[in-house]
Amino acid sequence: MEHLIHPRIKNIEISGIRKFFNMVADRPNLISLTIGQPDFPTPEHVKEAGKQAISDNFTVYTHNAGLLEVRQAACRFVNEKYGLHYNENEVIVTIGASQAIDIAFRTILEEGVEVILPGPVYPGYEPIIRMCGAKPVYVDTRHNQFRLSADLIKPYINERTRCIVLPYPSNPTGVTLAQQDLLELAELLKDRPIWILSDEIYSELVYSGKHASIAKWLRNQTIVINGLSKSHSMTGWRVGFVFAPEFLTKHLIKVHQYSVSCASSISQKAALAALTAGKEDANDMRKLYEQRMEYAYSRLVDMGFQVEKPTGAFYLFPSIEPFHTSSFEFALDLVDKAGVAVVPGSAFSAYGEGYVRLSYAYSLETLAEGLNRIEQYVQKHKR
Template sequence: MNIKDKVSQRIINIKPSGIRKFSDYARTFDDVISLGVGEPDYDTPKDICDQAIKAVQDGKTHYTANRGLLALRQAICHYYKERYGVEYDANKNVIVTTGSSEGIDLAIRTLIDPGDEIIIPNPGYVAYESAIRAANGKMVFLPLDEEHQFKIQPEILEATITKQTKVLLMNYPNNPTGAMMTKEELAQLVPIIKKHELIVISDEIYSELSYDHDYCSLASFNEIKDQVITINGFSKAFAMTGWRVGYLLAHEDLTDEIVKIHQFGAICANTPAQYGALAGLKSCENDVVNMRDDYRRRRNFLVARLNEIGLPTFMPEGAFYTFSNITSTHLSSYDFCVELVKKERIALTPGSAFGSGGEGYVRISYAYSLDELKKATDKIEHFMKTFKSID
């Protein structure tokens, strides 16, 4: 018997993460400087760790409510009201999830029936496509381009929508491009979302990492608030990637259904980690600001250096990635990264990992020390000079 024949075809059709695939390849070489994985290089702030440890010591190691620790849900609601002017009810509109990735998966599985169309950005984060395939949904790709700084253009969105379109998935600040959309730019999308009665999954995991503009949550537009499922979490801004605490905010008619999947799949998020996240919201704002300021300094250095080297790079306004144009080399993004890691021991992520719209680019994370970025860019410069001399 061929055991693999028993596996669901829709799961077989899911491609492994292009980020992890290339990261694993890069690990086969010694002394590699990796700028590939989107993970803060900071340790989790001390107060978060202390409160999680205290929770364990105090015996707070049992299940919380399926929707999460009430005090944490209340703090999340307070945060969104104070930060973005959006009001939510802790008992109706919030589910604490095992990271924002679970939140995205829960939202997609709750909304999508086989054949339903969901519009996703191209280039876009790798997990979106796999979650849609697992739900038997139909992907429709929304092209984003460097000319418009990878922002959604209203006329292109309008042209992409069909009678079968149920969901639009947005991600700003954006992974992999670092693009941002201002309040004024988002406002141009609101009439389209309302007109077509779309549900929007708004992935806002990088909302705290906005460098040049105040962040605007899509749910702050009252006329479409009930149509928005907001996904956020603690991994990026609070340097808590391994803690796996995220959250989902939505109309109660949606959360009442979403929690059904969550309660049978995860029951609840890790309890001590929830207490740590609560401490993060209560007392770690300065830590977040300090990390963001440091990312901004790294961004400014990296963008200037890459442009100097000859890799055209627009200024990202959020997250901690640059999306650098490598078309002048006439290499595919994958081949560029392979040659770079072979010759210089520098690991980047091929843009093709993020969809066809990422071909011709490489994603570079600046969630690494300035010293590492300087060493890496010196090696990239050497590679580019050597490559040109061979060419």
């Protein structure tokens, strides 16, 4: 019966991040710096709100778009934080940012259109694009500090271009876009029949200045993806948001409704606490991430790695060019000989080859041990 499975699904592979993590997870005494998951517990008041929802038997369907009070709180949150103006009819509560991306692509893409992405990039976009019958078009950002710019995009825009993905702060590189970058992109894309999918899931984890969204300048062309997984250490609660003008959300809600009906009612009550009483919860976590970043970045530089200093998220993306091997072979050898796991850069498109991703969403003690092992490996194997 396998021959009856849709060819597009058969040709899609499991994420390279998860594939490598699963491959090495059972190794004894392994220090894993692979998964981009906050190591902090969900804030107590958020957990209490979830518990209270269960105690109150609030275990029911909600409005397809999410509880009105949650949608209103989400709109206030992005307004106060980033100056974005949306109303309760212009936001949908989703099952994490991943589902928000899925319904956005399934609503705007069709057979034969193209989606421009920066390379390297998080691997969660391409499979959905291909399932929609669209074509991912990668733009090499390696010589522009991993930043997608108007100048880089311009040669790739044509009559088939339907969407441009702006995933900043970036997974896997940790870079952000400055306001000037966004202004130049907005000037290039203004009034063109092109959507911008702005994935801002790491918006609360910016180390210098404040996060800026291109939706401030191109509101009617922009789909903003956000959520609470990274900002409030709520990965397992699965709460995301998609913000878009009402003429688009009225179509997004159809795809959302027929795929999941609504987000978990219990998680939505927890989300309400996060967005209101906990709207500054990310501050203390961000300070600790920055300390870890400075430590890990300095250690890698001292070892001789070429690496862009992150300005957001919680990843480092050092080059392994001096080792003259593929990123997969390097990562596997690092596991075998040093007992530390990082993610091969090839998981982030062909433009990630020659790099590895290291997550510093781990304690300083874990980072220190992992980096000590990497240093010992480098001393023995660097050519």
